[in-house]
Amino acid sequence: MASDAPVLAGRSRHVVADPLDVERIRQDFPIFLKRTGKKRLIYLDNAATTQKPKSVIDAVRRFYCEHNANVHRGAYWLSEEATRLYEGAREVVRSFLNAPTSSTIVFTRNATESINLVAYAWALNHLKPGHQIVLTEMEHHSNLVPWQMVARRTGARLEYVRITDQGKIDLDQLSELLRRPTGLVAVTHASNVLGTINPVAEVARLARAWGARILVDAAQSAPHIPVDVLDLDPDFLAFSGHKMLGPMGIGVLYAKRERLEEAEPFLFGGDMILSVDWHESTWNELPWKFEAGTPNVAGAVGLAEAIRYLQRLGTGRIFSHERQLVRYAFERLSEVEGLRIFGPGPEERLGVISFEVHGIHPHDLATFLDARGIAIRAGHHCAQPLMKRLGVVATARISFYLYNQPDEIDALVDALQEARRFFLG
């Protein structure tokens, strides 16, 4: 955990005296430097993936240049070194999540794979007809489609917790739903569309009181706010490295030891076994039971460096910076006629803002902004049921990270005004 994490304990309304030096931070990101001379890149799609600092790129490169060998195998020093780096990365993740032991940290490809692991290895063997799987209306497809599969195969039923018109989950309805036998509550920590930060500790407490297991999708939250598994106390928690400065292709599943012990392996093969006979095998210890085949060692090393980078700057300072950007964006976007923001106010969300401009389709908007060097997302954001709930087919979305600046919001607002003249004039 970052040393300043307690600053965030009260969530949102805090002020950190020591703001980020964003100009200097931007120097760490080659993608922003390469563009000097050419058109400036205004990157506002951080909820999709983030840019990578040089230290992360170097860590991956250094692994391949200096330490590359397969892990857990060779009786030679290079393999031992690779193993030490890989398991060292696991320890960095453990400490980042404040998990009691690194044996409950499983490396995967991404949050989607982590959730699929839970679906296949645990849920298929533990959910039964008559069980409910409780989701919310704001889930990303990655925390929705796997549960449709589990429901179909086990006979469990999917139930959705409504979201209010302010884009928050209805905890009263959740309490109602939990009166019926519930196998699992799977909920996102923060919405990739609305930016809403959900009270997952409260959701977990409710779920546990009724004997239900809880999975937290932390893909959007882990990059921006403390994710402390002792505090939130989920049974399962998933996130991706690439949304928090890390490389693509590395993700994490945290789970309680008992859950991992009662789960079957997900993938079968090398490294996940203790011994193999002609017809039977015994499984390796946690967490390797869930890591069949050669893992993404360089990815894990890169993710560990990303976490160190974030911790050096301080989670609280990063969050505070993003909160200021959100406030400023709300202020400036309100100047654009016909612009409507979805979801809660600036004090209750991450740096994610979905909006529409009346009369301009989000895709036209995205193309128009792209011509001015501004990268935003347009579409359904892998949350089609939520789009239905909001009554739209698509939205435009901006999302911030530590390297974004207020003048990028100014450029965005100028471009939105131009877009209105262009399409509606």
Place this chain on the structure above:
Amino acid sequence: MSLETLYQEILLDHYKRPRNKGVLPHASVHGGGVNPFCGDRIDLYLRLEEDRVVDVRFQGEGCAISQASASMLTEAIHGKTVEEIRAFAARVEKMLKGEEGDELDGLGDVQALQGVRKFPVRIKCALLAWKVLQDALGEYLRNPA
């Protein structure tokens, strides 16, 4: 790649003032389609007399490209026979996919759609109405009402 290549004036004009927008009761040919990626939706209605389009309407929602394309389509096929339309639609499809050179004679306003070739993610938007048209005519020819 300027924006004006993609959003030519004629195209924006069709978007802001769509031609033949609405529903046609008792249509001889009706078809609909969506782009699942972006949610663009187009419905086409054709009334044929002696194999010729005597009336045409479209309904839909979506981006400027998809809606302007549908609007242009309705003007382009009015008065043509089914065979003429199929040949025309095939040419437009080739143009949008960049499979044809610069022989755009006789395409009229529809030429204004060629800017999408430089914006690969937007080609689908322009294609939607033409695919709906081709599918609906194919269905009509297999099962004439």
